Amino acid sequence: MDHTGTSLILAAVGAALAMTLIVAVRYVLTSGLFAWLTERRMPGLHRRLSPQVRREIGWSLASSAIYGVPAGVLAWGWKERGWTRIYSDVADYPLWWLPLSFFLCLLLHDTWFYWTHRLMHRPAWFRAMHAVHHDSRPPTAWAAMSFHPLEAITGAVVVPVLVMVLPLHIGVVGLLLAVMTLMGVTNHMGWELFPRWLVHGPAGRWLITASHHQLHHDRYRTNYGLYFRLWDRLCGTDGGLGRFDGKAAGLP
Numbered sequence: 001m002d003h004t005g006t007s008l009i010l011a012a013v014g015a016a017l018a019m020t021l022i023v024a025v026r027y028v029l030t031s032g033l034f035a036w037l038t039e040r041r042m043p044g045l046h047r048r049l050s051p052q053v054r055r056e057i058g059w060s061l062a063s064s065a066i067y068g069v070p071a072g073v074l075a076w077g078w079k080e081r082g083w084t085r086i087y088s089d090v091a092d093y094p095l096w097w098l099p100l101s102f103f104l105c106l107l108l109h110d111t112w113f114y115w116t117h118r119l120m121h122r123p124a125w126f127r128a129m130h131a132v133h134h135d136s137r138p139p140t141a142w143a144a145m146s147f148h149p150l151e152a153i154t155g156a157v158v159v160p161v162l163v164m165v166l167p168l169h170i171g172v173v174g175l176l177l178a179v180m181t182l183m184g185v186t187n188h189m190g191w192e193l194f195p196r197w198l199v200h201g202p203a204g205r206w207l208i209t210a211s212h213h214q215l216h217h218d219r220y221r222t223n224y225g226l227y228f229r230l231w232d233r234l235c236g237t238d239g240g241l242g243r244f245d246g247k248a249a250g251l252p
């Protein structure tokens with residue numbers, strides 16, 4: 001291999017490692033923040049879960065590499081080779097495309113998640129790919145990326161495919177990553193972050209927050225969705241909102 005080929009590969013490997021580090025640090029900071037808030041709000045809620053939390057952190061750090069490597073290579077390809085359809089000048093597409101593309105990505109991600117998640121609840125798939133995530137009983141903020149590597153792959157393909165297929169403003173990509181991170185962490189932390197009027201109001205009939213995902217971890221075969229209750233409602237798998245043990249915020 002010539003000199004240029006070697007340096008290209010080294011650059012891509014460097015980007016993959018850097019992105020893995022970014023994903024891991026993002027995980028530690030976000031989950032750490034919400035685990036700390038949980039401890040402040042409900043001291044001792046997860047006191048007896050130390051061995052579980054260690055497992056959650058281990059799987060999540062492994063997932064960081066599975067998410068980070070393709071994302072890093074793609075980020076390198078975007079800068080160096082013009083891969084992806086990410087754009088940085090808002091004038092390149094109509095302004096209405098910004099919010100529309102954002103919601104479209106959430107809807108596509110939600111659809112992918114719902115159906116792969118349902119598949120992973122078939123007994124053989126569950127044992128092979130998804131039992132790791134449900135080993136958290138109850139989950140904590142550290143369980144945000146606690147996935148078996150095979151399940152992590154199903155999540156890691158989402159953003160790379162979206163940025164290859166749809167023209168997305170770099171700000172929209174950043175907002176998507178922020179929403180993915182926030183919901184992944186807060187849906188697992190054992191209490192409701194969002195106000196009661198939102199969770200129990202009209203919007204809450206369609207949006208998924210911790211109250212909804214908690215019931216999935218309690219009952220397994222209900223509430224498979226990620227951001228929206230759309231597919232759960234359409235397919236009859238919506239079990240309504242769960243309750244948290246103890247005095248959780250915003251619940252009676």
Ligand SMILES: [Zn+2]
Nearest residue numbers: 133188213217
């Ligand atoms: Zn979960």
Ligand SMILES: [Zn+2]
Nearest residue numbers: 117121130216
């Ligand atoms: Zn599940």
